Amino acid sequence: MKISTRLKADLILLLVAAVWGGGFSAQRMASEHLGPFMFNAARLALGALLLLPFALRAGGLRKSQWGLTAAAGTMLFAASAFQQAGVSTTTAGNAGFLTGLYVVFTPMLLSLVWRRRIAPAVWAAAGLSVVGIYLLSTAGRFVPNAGDALVLVGAVFWALHVIIVGRAAESLPVIPFAVGQYGVAAALNLVISLFIERGQLGGLLPAFGPILYTGIFSIAVGFTLQVMAQRHAPPTDAAIILSTEAVFAALFGFLILSERLTPFQLVGCVFIMGAILLAQVGSPTPAPAESTPPA
Numbered sequence: 485m486k487i488s489t490r491l492k493a494d495l496i497l498l499l500v501a502a503v504w505g506g507g508f509s510a511q512r513m514a515s516e517h518l519g520p521f522m523f524n525a526a527r528l529a530l531g532a533l534l535l536l537p538f539a540l541r542a543g544g545l546r547k548s549q550w551g552l553t554a555a556a557g558t559m560l561f562a563a564s565a566f567q568q569a570g571v572s573t574t575t576a577g578n579a580g581f582l583t584g585l586y587v588v589f590t591p592m593l594l595s596l597v598w599r600r601r602i603a604p605a606v607w608a609a610a611g612l613s614v615v616g617i618y619l620l621s622t623a624g625r626f627v628p629n630a631g632d633a634l635v636l637v638g639a640v641f642w643a644l645h646v647i648i649v650g651r652a653a654e655s656l657p658v659i660p661f662a663v664g665q666y667g668v669a670a671a672l673n674l675v676i677s678l679f680i681e682r683g684q685l686g687g688l689l690p691a692f693g694p695i696l697y698t699g700i701f702s703i704a705v706g707f708t709l710q711v712m713a714q715r716h717a718p719p720t721d722a723a724i725i726l727s728t729e730a731v732f733a734a735l736f737g738f739l740i741l742s743e744r745l746t747p748f749q750l751v752g753c754v755f756i757m758g759a760i761l762l763a764q765v766g767s768p769t770p771a772p773a774e775s776t777p778p779a
Contacts, residue, residue: 493716494764497725500706500713505732507702509740514694517687520568521677524561526688526695528670531703532663539663549656550664556648557668560707563641564669565676570634578628580621580730582635587613587759589643590723598647606720609762613727616755620730624748643723650719653711662708724763731756 514523545553571579588610594600618626652661677684688695714722731753737743745753 489716490721493713494721494725494760496709496713497717497722498728498760500709501726501728502732503701503706503709504726504729505734506736507698507706509733509736510694510697510702514691514698517691519677519681519684521565521673522681522684522687523691523695524564524568525670525673525677526691527699527703528666528673530695530699531707532666532670534700534704535659535663535666535708539660542657542659545656545660545664549661552648552652552656553661553664554668556645556652556661557665558672559641559645559648560665561669561672563638563645565673566634566638566641570631570636570638573631574629574635575627577622578626578632579635580733581618581626582632583639583642584617584621584727584730585614585636586639586642586646587617587723587727589640590646591720593640593643593647594719602720605762606724609724609759610720612762613724613756613759616752616757616759617727617730619752619755620734620749621752623746646714646723646726647719649711650714650722653714658708658711658715662711666703666707721763724759728756728760 511523518526567579567583570582574582591600591602591606591610595602618624710722710726717725734743734745734749734753738745
C-alpha cells in the first residue's frame with residue numbers, strides 16, 4: 485500500500501519528537517558544566533556548520549528570503565531563552581506542562597492573527613494533548629511557581645516558531661533555511677551568554693558529548709526534518725505530533741536515568757497519542773508544496 489505524503493510527513497514529525505525527547509537526558513548532563521545560553525550557542529553552531537556545505541551546494545538564500553529565516557531563528561532563540569529563564573525558578577513538571585501549551589497556542593494564533601479556520605476536531609485534539617501533557621509532566625499536581633510566567637511566554641514563541649517554519653517550508657529551500665535559522669539563534673545565544681554567563685569556555689570540553697549528540701541529532705537532524713515535514717503537514721498537525729516529545733522524554737528518562745512513571749503519567753501518554761489520531765481525522769490535508777523550492 486502506498487503511504488500518503490501527509491502520513492510520511494507525520495511519521496517524520498514523530499521521529500523528530502523522539503529525537504528531541506532523547507535530547508532531554510543529554511541536556512541535563514550538559515547543565516552540570518555549561519549555562520543554557522552557551523550550551524544552546526554551541527549545539528546550534530555545530531548543527532549549522534554540519535549542514536553548511538549542503539546549504540552552499542543548494543545555492544544559499546536570496547536576500548528576500550532572509551527576513552523569514554531571521555524571524556524563525558529569533559523565535560527559536562526567544563522560545564528557548566524564556567523557557568530556560570523560567571526553568572531556574574519553577575519545577576521541571578511545571579515547565580514541561582506550560583511549554584506544552586504551544587499545542588493550543590498554535591491554532592489560537594493561526595485563528596486570531598492569520599484568520600485561518602481551525603476544524604473543531606483539531607481544537608479537541610489540542611485540548612486532549614494538553615490534558616495528556618499535564619498528567620505526564622505534573623502527575624496531576626500543579627503548584628504555581630515564580631518562573632511559570634516566563635515558561636508560558638516561551639510557549640507562545642514555540643507556537644510562533646512552528647507557524648513561521650510552516651510558512652517558510654512552503655517556498656524556501658530547506659537546508660539553507662535551516663542553516664540560516666540556526667546561525668541566527670546561535671549568534672543571539674552567544675551574545676547573551678557573553679553578557680550574563682561567566683567562565684563557560686572551560687565547560688565546553690566536559691559537555692562535548694551532549695553538545696555532539698544534540699548538535700547532530702536535535703539540531704542538524706531534528707529541526708531540519710521538521711522543516712521538511714512541515715511542507716506537507718499543517719502547523720496544527722505538527723504542534724500536536726511534536727508534543728509527543730514529552731512522551732519520548734519520559735521514555736528515555738526511564739531507560740537512561742532510571743526514572744519511573746506513575747499511573748497518572750501513563751494515562752497522559754495515552755491521551756497524547758489519542759490526540760494525534762484525532763488530529764489526523766479532523767485536520768484537512770494541505771495543498772502540496774512546490775516540488776523544487778527556489779534556491
